[in-house]
Amino acid sequence: MISQADVLGALDGVRDPELDEPVTSLGFVESCVVSPDGAVRVRLRLPTYFCAPNFAFLMVADAYDAVTALPGVSHPDVQLVDHFTADAINSGVAARSGFVESFDGEAVDELDSLRRDFIRKAVLAGTDRVCRSLLEGGAAVSDLAGLTLGDVPWSSDLERLRARRSELGLPSGDGDPLLVDAVTGERVSPDSTPAHLHRTRLTRVSVEANGGVCRGLLHERYPASAGLGQREE
Amino acid sequence: MYEKNGEKYFVVDSHMHHWDASPENWVKGHENYAKGWIECFHAYQGLGPAETHWTIEHFMKASEEDLMKNVFEDGYVDKAIFQSTYLKEWYSTGFNTTERNGELSEKHPGKFIVNGRWDPREGDAGIKQLEADAARWGLKGVKLYTAEWKDSSRGWTLKDPEAYRFLEKSQELGIKNIHVHKGPTIWPLDKDPFDVSDVDHAATDFPELNFIVEHVGLPRIEDFCFMATQEPNVYAGLSVVIGGLMHARPRFFAKVMGELLFWVGEDKMTFGSDYSIWEPRWQIEGFVDWDYPSDEYSDYPRVTVATKKKILGLNAAKLYGIEVPSECRLSDPATPGAQEDAALVDSGGVRV
Numbered sequence: 001m002i003s004q005a006d007v008l009g010a011l012d013g014v015r016d017p018e019l020d021e022p023v024t025s026l027g028f029v030e031s032c033v034v035s036p037d038g039a040v041r042v043r044l045r046l047p048t049y050f051c052a053p054n055f056a057f058l059m060v061a062d063a064y065d066a067v068t069a070l071p072g073v074s075h076p077d078v079q080l081v082d083h084f085t086a087d088a089i090n091s092g093v094a095a096r097s098g099f100v101e102s103f104d105g106e107a108v109d110e111l112d113s114l115r116r117d118f119i120r121k122a123v124l125a126g127t128d129r130v131c132r133s134l135l136e137g138g139a140a141v142s143d144l145a146g147l148t149l150g151d152v153p154w155s156s157d158l159e160r161l162r163a164r165r166s167e168l169g170l171p172s173g174d175g176d177p178l179l180v181d182a183v184t185g186e187r188v189s190p191d192s193t194p195a196h197l198h199r200t201r202l203t204r205v206s207v208e209a210n211g212g213v214c215r216g217l218l219h220e221r222y223p224a225s226a227g228l229g230q231r232e233e
Numbered sequence: 234m235y236e237k238n239g240e241k242y243f244v245v246d247s248h249m250h251h252w253d254a255s256p257e258n259w260v261k262g263h264e265n266y267a268k269g270w271i272e273c274f275h276a277y278q279g280l281g282p283a284e285t286h287w288t289i290e291h292f293m294k295a296s297e298e299d300l301m302k303n304v305f306e307d308g309y310v311d312k313a314i315f316q317s318t319y320l321k322e323w324y325s326t327g328f329n330t331t332e333r334n335g336e337l338s339e340k341h342p343g344k345f346i347v348n349g350r351w352d353p354r355e356g357d358a359g360i361k362q363l364e365a366d367a368a369r370w371g372l373k374g375v376k377l378y379t380a381e382w383k384d385s386s387r388g389w390t391l392k393d394p395e396a397y398r399f400l401e402k403s404q405e406l407g408i409k410n411i412h413v414h415k416g417p418t419i420w421p422l423d424k425d426p427f428d429v430s431d432v433d434h435a436a437t438d439f440p441e442l443n444f445i446v447e448h449v450g451l452p453r454i455e456d457f458c459f460m461a462t463q464e465p466n467v468y469a470g471l472s473v474v475i476g477g478l479m480h481a482r483p484r485f486f487a488k489v490m491g492e493l494l495f496w497v498g499e500d501k502m503t504f505g506s507d508y509s510i511w512e513p514r515w516q517i518e519g520f521v522d523w524d525y526p527s528d529e530y531s532d533y534p535r536v537t538v539a540t541k542k543k544i545l546g547l548n549a550a551k552l553y554g555i556e557v558p559s560e561c562r563l564s565d566p567a568t569p570g571a572q573e574d575a576a577l578v579d580s581g582g583v584r585v
Contacts, residue, residue: 202496206453208485208488209454209478209485209489212482213452213482216280220276220279
């Protein structure tokens with residue numbers, strides 16, 4: 001029989017596309033109830049009433065898909081609470097409608113390109129995480145352009161970077177360069193490496209500072225209750 | 234003015250408000266939005282020190298006395314710049330209109346600067362209104378919301394020919410400071426309101442205007458920085474950066490400041506308290522005392538007394554032509570201005 005831990009495990013794979021972090025560790029999972037008959041009821045919450053509906057929609061839809069895909073789930077019920085577009089998102093996701101159909105007249109574009117833009121940012125931020133630890137370990141900036149992914153010692157940051165690159169169709173094999181352009185996938189030249197590293201650092205600071213604000217606002221909104229699987233950064 | 238260790242800081246609060254979000258002002262049928270909006274702002278206040286938090290009732294509508302005390306008497310501010318936000322769909326008389334701000338400004342001469350607004354989709358009528366507002370309030374700045382939905386239009390960009398007409402008119406009327414809101418918006422739902430590429434175009438074509446991007450494009454600081462580093466007349470408005478991060482997330486605050494100092498530079502950053510989300514007092518005291526917390530930040534540009542004087546007031550005073558008392562000016566007249574300093578940043582963003 002399916003357990004709450006199984007469901008939370010599946011939700012660990014659902015990310016806030018803007019922050020590139022799991023909805024669980026961010027504290028967005030308010031409750032998760034599993035019934036003996038396989039019915040699963042998940043409630044998601046966000047830091048503010050006005051968090052961007054496009055990202056909210058992606059998270060609820062991804063969570064719905066993740067729960068539905070678990071073997072033994074008879075009735076998935078995944079809903080967003082306390083949000084100004086909660087009704088439209090919940091009914092749209094449950095009916096498996098797209099974003100445009102769920103917000104008739106208020107949106108004309110689906111969210112695929114938005115999602116890709118943010119995976120690109122995740123690639124840049126992830127590159128910084130991997131490179132900073134190499135630099136702290138004594139590598140010189142000029143060394144980095146010559147490295148391949150396979151040259152870098154294993155770490156969870158490296159795994160995460162490879163996963164994001166592969167989601168975008170960027171080269172992510174052992175023999176592929178550590179530093180690539182996040183749009184074209186081309187190798188970053190040694191001359192461009194310092195500028196590239198400034199960009200990756202800035203992108204990481206931006207994403208992480210944003211995550212910090214979101215965690216702070218979530219705490220202000222729900223001071224008394226941690227989310228299921230919530231972890232501080 | 235704020236004084237610490239013998240140094241005198243002239244303070245311009247370049248982004249603040251005087252709103253009415255009390256339940257009496259909520260539009261019938263839209264109470265959820267009106268309430269949700271102000272509660273969201275109130276949560277931001279929670280990111281400041283506990284002793285500066287207000288009750289939600291107080292927060293919904295600060296009185297004139299509160300504002301004068303919090304901003305000028307206790308808050309060290311020498312000159313405060315009002316930015317307006319209408320939101321009339323939810324608030325009957327508007328959330329924070331030019332008129333509401335202007336009324337207070339006229340009661341307290343010399344304390345405030347009132348900024349206006351325009352929307353290129355209003356065409357000829359909008360141009361006439363801008364001329365009238367400029368004459369009525371002596372406008373030197375406007376605040377623009379490019380992502381705003383209006384009738385069938387899903388927002389506009391500063392690149393539009395109609396917007397160029399308004400930029401030309403602004404220049405002609407002596408409105409030199411264009412504050413652009415690049416940040417959260419409500420509708421349309423799928424648009425990315427953080428896209429700053431239009432500012433890039435307009436800033437190149439209108440080199441005599443200054444473009445102040447409020448909230449530095451948070452949460453997309455990187456897009457803003459890549460653009461600002463290439464445009465000498467683009468500024469970083471620090472509202473929310475100091476209030477939202479300095480106390481709650483000091484490590485991220487240090488990194489964000491480091492990045493802004495690196496990419497944009499200390500001559501192009503302006504303080505804004507975002508009152509009454511946060512009171513200016515703790516922000517100014519904390520910022521004057523602030524430095525990077527450890528060696529981890531040694532790659533970033535250093536922060537000096539002069540850096541803080543510029544950010545807290547001197548930069549905005551230059552933009553708005555505000556007279557600064559001689560005791561608060563920088564002693565070294567050779568300090569480079571914004572344009573010269575920006576030339577130190579090459580297109581790759583690396584200081585040379």
